[in-house]
Amino acid sequence: xxxxxxxxxxxxxxxxxxxxxxxxxxxxxxxxxxxxxxxxxxxxxxxxxxxxxxxxxxxxxxxxxxxxxxxxxxxxxxxxxxxxxxxxxxxxxxxxxxxxxxxxxxxxxxxxxxxxxxxxxxxxxxxxxxxxxxxxxxxxxxxxxxxxxxxxxxxxxxxxxxxxxxxxxxxxxxxxxxxxxxxxxxxxxxxxxxxxxxxxxxxxxxxxxxxxxxxxxxxxxxxxxxxxxxxxxxxxxxxxxxxxxxxxxxxxxxxxxxxxxxxxxxxxxxxxxxxxxxxxxxxxxxxxxxxxxxxxxxxxxxxxxxxxxxxxxxxxxxxxxxxxxxxxxxxxxxxxxxxxxxxxxxxxxxxxxxxxxxxxxxxxxxxxxxxxxxxxxxxxxxxxxxxxxxxxxxxxxxxxxxxxxxxxxxxxxxxxxxxxxxxxxxxxxxxxxxxxxxxxxxxxxxxxxxxxxxxxxxxxxxxxxxxxxxxxxxxxxxxxxxxxxxxxxxxxxxxxx
Amino acid sequence: xxxxxxxxxxxxxxxxxxxxxxxxxxxxxxxxxxxxxxxxxxxxxxxxxxxxxxxxxxxxxxxxxxxxxxxxxxxxxxxxxxxxxxxxxxxxxxxxxxxxxxxxxxxxxxxxxx
Numbered sequence: 001x002x003x004x005x006x007x008x009x010x011x012x013x014x015x016x017x018x019x020x021x022x023x024x025x026x027x028x029x030x031x032x033x034x035x036x037x038x039x040x041x042x043x044x045x046x047x048x049x050x051x052x053x054x055x056x057x058x059x060x061x062x063x064x065x066x067x068x069x070x071x072x073x074x075x076x077x078x079x080x081x082x083x084x085x086x087x088x089x090x091x092x093x094x095x096x097x098x099x100x101x102x103x104x105x106x107x108x109x110x111x112x113x114x115x116x117x118x119x120x121x122x123x124x125x126x127x128x129x130x131x132x133x134x135x136x137x138x139x140x141x142x143x144x145x146x147x148x149x150x151x152x153x154x155x156x157x158x159x160x161x162x163x164x165x166x167x168x169x170x171x172x173x174x175x176x177x178x179x180x181x182x183x184x185x186x187x188x189x190x191x192x193x194x195x196x197x198x199x200x201x202x203x204x205x206x207x208x209x210x211x212x213x214x215x216x217x218x219x220x221x222x223x224x225x226x227x228x229x230x231x232x233x234x235x236x237x238x239x240x241x242x243x244x245x246x247x248x249x250x251x252x253x254x255x256x257x258x259x260x261x262x263x264x265x266x267x268x269x270x271x272x273x274x275x276x277x278x279x280x281x282x283x284x285x286x287x288x289x290x291x292x293x294x295x296x297x298x299x300x301x302x303x304x305x306x307x308x309x310x311x312x313x314x315x316x317x318x319x320x321x322x323x324x325x326x327x328x329x330x331x332x333x334x335x336x337x338x339x340x341x342x343x344x345x346x347x348x349x350x351x352x353x354x355x356x357x358x359x360x361x362x363x364x365x366x367x368x369x370x371x372x373x374x375x376x377x378x379x380x381x382x383x384x385x386x387x388x389x390x391x392x393x394x395x396x397x398x399x400x401x402x403x404x405x406x407x408x409x410x411x412x413x414x415x416x417x418x419x420x421x422x423x424x425x426x427x428x429x430x431x432x433x434x435x436x437x438x439x440x441x442x443x444x445x446x447x448x449x450x451x452x453x454x455x456x457x458x459x460x461x462x463x464x465x466x467x468x469x470x471x472x473x474x475x476x477x478x479x480x481x482x483x484x485x486x487x488x489x490x491x492x493x494x495x496x497x
Numbered sequence: 498x499x500x501x502x503x504x505x506x507x508x509x510x511x512x513x514x515x516x517x518x519x520x521x522x523x524x525x526x527x528x529x530x531x532x533x534x535x536x537x538x539x540x541x542x543x544x545x546x547x548x549x550x551x552x553x554x555x556x557x558x559x560x561x562x563x564x565x566x567x568x569x570x571x572x573x574x575x576x577x578x579x580x581x582x583x584x585x586x587x588x589x590x591x592x593x594x595x596x597x598x599x600x601x602x603x604x605x606x607x608x609x610x611x
Contacts, residue, residue, distance in 0.1 A: 128572055135579045142586055146593070154594040156609045158522065161587060165529055166517075172536045172576055179569060180543030229609050 001048075004057045004070045004123060006041045007080055010034060011116035018108040027105045028095045031112070035084065035091040038115070042084040046077040053480070054490040056125070064125070064491050065186035071125035071491055074477035075325060079122045079252055082329045085459065086244040086336050087115050089452035094237040096449045097343050107147060111241065114140040118245050122252065125491055127178070127185045130253065131171055134217070138164055141246060145234045156233030163226035167216030174209030181206065188491035191261040191484055200264025207262040207269065214257070218250030220310065221279040224303045228287070231302075232295035232352075236343035239295060243302055244336030248328055251309045255324060258313060259481040266316070273314030278408040281307030285415030289422065292354045294342040297419050298335070304412060305331050305378070311409060312393050315400045321478035323392035326471060330377065330385035330463060337374035337456035341367070344445050344453065345427055354426035361428040364444060368428050373457035375420040377464070380413050385463035392471065498546045502538060509535035520603050522591050529587060533580040537573050544569035 014034045021027045049055065055072040058064055072080070091111070098107055117136035124130050141164075146157035179185055181202060182193045194203060212223070219227045227247070231239050258269060284304030291297045309331070312324025342352065344367060349357040361368045377384035380391075390413060397406040463470055480487060509531050516528030544566035595601060 128575075132575065132579070135583070139582065139586065142590070146590060149593065149597070151597050152609055154590065154597060155606050157590055158594060158606060159609065161590065162525065165583060165587075166532070169532050169536045173539050175572075176536070176540030176543045176569065179540070179572075183566070185568075185572075233609055 001055045001057060003041070003045060003048075004055055004072050005059070007038060007045070007084065007119040007123065008070075008116055010038045010041065011112040011119065014112040015109055015116070018105055018112060021105060024105055027108050028091075031091045031108050032088075032095075034112070035088040035115075039081075039084040039088045042077075042080045045072060046081050049074060049077050052490075053476075054487060056491050056493075064493060065184050065189035068129045069125035069186060069188070069491050070123045071188070071487070072123060073480050073487060074473060075252075075256070075481055076122045078325060078329055078473060078477060079248070080119060082332050083115075083118055083122065083245055086241075086332060086456075089336070089340070089455050090237060090241055090244075092448070093240070093340055093343075093452040097237045097347070098235060107144070107238075110140040110143045110147075114144065114241065114245070118249055121249050125187050127175055127187055127190065129185075131168075131175060134168060134171065134249075137246065137249065138168060141242065144238045144241070145230060147238065148235055150233075152233045156230035160226050160230035163216055163223070167213045167223075170209050170216070171213035174206045174213060177209065178203075178206040186491065187256070187260055188484075188488045192488050192492065194261040195263065197264065203262065203264050204268075207258075207265075210257055210262070211254075211269075211272075214250045214254045215276075216250075217247065218254060218306055218310075219247050219280075219303050220306065221276050221283060224280070224284070224306075227303060228296060228299045231299040232293060236295070236339065236346065239299075240336050240339035240343065243298070243339050244332050247302060247306055248332050251306060251324075251328055254310070255313050255321070255481065259316075259321065260484055260487070270314050270316050273310050274402060274405050277307045277311035277314055278405055279307075280304065280310065281408055281412040282415075285412045285419070288419045289415055292426075294345065294352045294354060294423055294427070295339075297423065298339060298342060301378070301416065301419060302335060304416065305335065307412065308390070308393055308409060311405055312396065314405070315393075315396050315402055316482075317396055317400050318475065318478045318482055319392065319399065320396035321481055322471065322474040323389065323396050325474040325477050326392055327389040329470070329474075330389040330460070333456050333459050333463070334374040334377040334384075334386060337453055337460065338371070338378065340453045340456065341371045341374065342423075344370070344449065347449075348445060349427075349432075354423065356433060357427050358430040359428075359432035366450065367445065370450065370453045370457055371424065371428065373460055375424065377460040379417040379420045383461075383464040385460045385467070388464060388467040388471065498548070499542060502542050502546070506535050506538050506542070509538070521601050522594070522603055523601060525603065526584065526587050526591060530580075530584055533576075533584070537576050537580065540569050540576060541573045 017030055018027055021030060057070045059068045114137055117133045117140060120133035121130055124133060142157060142161055145160055146153050182190055184190055184193065216223045231242060281304050284300050288297045288300035288304060308327050309324045312320045312327060346352050348364060351357050377386040380386040394406050394409060513528045513531030513535060516524050516531060519525065547563060547565045
């Protein structure tokens, strides 16, 4: 099915259009139209999964495992739809929240190359192709994070770049070793070979290198230090894109690799995941509660939430994997949304620093509602999406007898609630401070500025209200991941190499 | 031949890690270059190295034991190009940073922590 390539192809075309278009109004219009098209296509692809469950496309008609295959299963389909929804909302948001007009077109070029990289990473069925998409994501994010050229941004950019480059090298080294052992890079073919392998311990060198690589990209516990050092420096629209998409691609690949072919020596790996998940949650949550800059609180909070996704992977039952996928989708939506709202708070009050602002509840009740939606979703208040995400994960944990990680997860939920209530109290409830360095002015956001946040907030709410439907899809995805015979067969097309 | 390359890879990794841990940003970039070349060689060596044999032979079916696998070499080409682009970007970033701050010292990068 050729349409699978469209989520990569549409942003690819848009990059060139954005290079050519000089007028920034036109660029904004094209970007909104383009991302709407992208969203519609992703939705169409997801719906067309209904019959065959897995769609594949061999690029350039080279048969798998020799050519590059694009594979769309339920997991990648769900991620694709969520990612393109976020891209759509951000393309509206950036119209109002990018700083200087003349940088706009440049921003869009890299915005869409980031989108292309993310979609490519979700769709590809080839491990080396995945590396290439990761580099596309990496280079575009380098440019985006340093777009403002301020001292802080350059400094954050260097830190971001340093650790992520090292991550990429781990990835490439792991690929080299893996190819040396198996002689293939097609993920389905790898699964076919490695699942029949009689010397599982030998695979651990590659698995460890991949784990380091994606641990850095996903910001897991001892490897996350690039994230809080850099995310808060960039423009708020850029931070929102990163928060919604980047670390989640790392999580996606971890789940994909460790369910598809690194399934040897599972006792070791799953325990490691659980330990790391616990530390990631607690450290991120505690660091978040010690800060007063909304962007820093939320950046640490990203890390804490990554722990939940890895916890699902570590428990490794169908319910837990479904929970991890549900949580990832919920988190992409809610996390992006709360960054959008913090950008609007900054726009209204002129500061991200909580001690300088206050009294927003009276000045703008609508902003308060828009904040409450993602904040309560992240904290896990029913009927929003986060409640069901945590509920599934905790239920899976109890069923599997992993009580310790469940306790940690519940304690971290308290930390999350604490940091959300802190922002709520400081920014919305308390009176505006009189002796602050920032002018105590207030600028009311207009409706078009609010629209992206309204859409994402509604998505959080709907995902909570129709949790059973979404859970049904994630459950299918989890079953496809845990029993990948169908995946392997449809990619290799009955070929038995 | 493999053993020589293996030692070379080890030396490059060692030198790369050493350079990464230096205080200067420029030396850090040199470390990145070492590491990326070491990784490229690692991928290259995974194909096995056999001198003087063509990758594809017309007409006859040669024994695979006498051929090295051409695919990792193609992969390395891609990786080299990507690595090259990234090094150029890193140098540009370093230049920009030097322009705004006038420092090459990594210990000065403390503004965005905590």
